[in-house]
Amino acid sequence: MSLYSAETRRLVKRRFTRYFTLGAVVVLAAIAVAMFVTNQQIGPAQVADAKAHAHADYQRSVGEAADFKKRCEAAKGTPDASQFPPSCDDLGAPTEDNFDPQWYLPATFDFKKKFPDLVTTLAALLSVVGFVIGASFVGAEWSSGGMANLLLWRPQRLRVLGTKLLAFLVGLTGLTVLLSAAWTGIFALVARYRGTSASMTTGAWKSLAIMEARGLALVVVAGAVGFGLASLGRHTAMALGVAIGVAIVFQFGLGTALALAKVKFAEAYLAPLWIEAWMKQKFVVEDYDACNFSGTNGCQPDTFTITWHMAGSALLAAFVVIVGAALWTIRRRDIT
Template sequence: MSLAKAETRRLVKRRFTRLFVLCGVLVLAAVAAGVLLTNHKTGPEQIAKATAEAQANYQQTVLANDRIKQECQRAQGTPDASNFPPNCEISDPAPSDFDPKWYLPPTFDFRESFGEMVTTFAAVLALVAYIVGASFVGAEWSSGGMMNLLLWRPRRLQVLGTKLGVLLSWTTVLTVVLGVLWTAGFYFIAKARGTTDSMTSGAWQSIGLMELRALVLVLVAGALGFGLASLGRHTATALGVAIGVTVVLQFGLAVLLGLANVKFPEVYLAPFWVFAWLNKQYVSQDFKTCDFSPTGGCQPETFTITWQMSGVALVALFALVVGGAMWTMRKRDIT
């Protein structure tokens, strides 16, 4: 049996891999079910009901406004007059202030809302890939299986590289299959509980590119978990780094940046770079530098994190961790 086939069998047959993939699938299924149950199809009946509700609220507000004006008139010349505007200048509501759209039940617009679902999909699968990747190689190191494997196949870099290649190949297949099901499922939800009317070839292309970036994110997450566990020669190393980065470096750093009044604090936090990668950009605004203009209002300074910048950061992180794992595999003692 070839090394690649043996590693593929080892990865797929592991109970931890199956369990964690199942947990990820169940989380995604719960999200899809929640969206299906909380959205509704909008038709003439719903529009008529929303229009009637908006009109009723408008009439109630007009009546309440009239009562306030009457109370204001009666209060003139008394100490209670200070509770009302001068000369009882109370503006009347306009029908446009009660848009019937605001009274419609939530509906799933595929073009407008599916991007958020792709972000959710990428986040769940990136977590699964990270932990599965860390466990895949970490268990080999901690159990002594890596040392035994190198007795059979003494080429260190080939062994570690094959393990990583198998992990990334398996992750690619899993992500693509689940991605197709995820897209088809939400398209069905939009058909049943929303709308797909605005979908054009350009919209489909944009969704496809976003899902491709999601795949890259999942692969990098799996490689990082694999690399960190190999560097520490234990699964707990990768998990510890993840917890440390999340709790200490991100939450703690966010608090420090806020206390120090640093401009564009989001630039220093990883989630916003991930958001920029998936959604093409993230614009950070510094409202302390507002330049007020008569026509535009507040014009704060901005800093844009582009998907290209995020891509460079992902490549650099991938090269640093995976390259470090390969280097230590070549240099360090195996025992």
């Protein structure tokens, strides 16, 4: 059996890999079921019901307005007059245009509008899965002594670690592609029976496919970073500790410090916005402390746009630095 086949088999056979992946699938299934249950397909019956509710609310509001005006007239010359406007004639009645039937329609699943957010949700969840499984896959080998034993009969350090990483990333890619296809198909069915996908043109499908490809890249980078950190620290806890530290210190702590220091575009230093920029092509950070006055638009805040090119460069840098460091250190450090 080749080294790649052995590592692939090891990855698939690990109970942690199976159970953690199963947990993610259960979460995704719960989201899909919730979206199916809480949405409805809009038809003539729903439109008629919404119009009836809008008209009923309009009539009720007209009655309440008339009653309030009568109480205003009756209160003139009494201590209660202070509770009403000086002139009761200023009290107007609502018009039926104030009650749009669209507000009374039930929630419906518009595939083009809502599915991109669900693609981001899938990518985020699978990134966590990839990070943790990647860290565990190599971290358990180091902490249990399995890596040292493996290198006894395969004393090629870079080849062993590189093959283990390759097997993991290929498996993670396959899992992501499979779940992405299932995710798309499930919500296409949700749109068919609980909403609409009528606005999905060929261009919209291409844009969606590109977004899912960016999600795949995010998952692969997250998995490689988890793998690399655990290899550097020779323990799964190393990767998890770094992740927790980054979240607490560099995200919440840094965000609070920058906000207190009134740093311009403080939000631009937070990783989640860069991930969102990567998935949605851009993210605009606004500085409301600055005002660019316009005679037509009034006060406009300064803006800073995080583009997908910038976010992609950051992901690539993280991949190269951490994986490169892991490969370099296995050449230099003792294995014991």
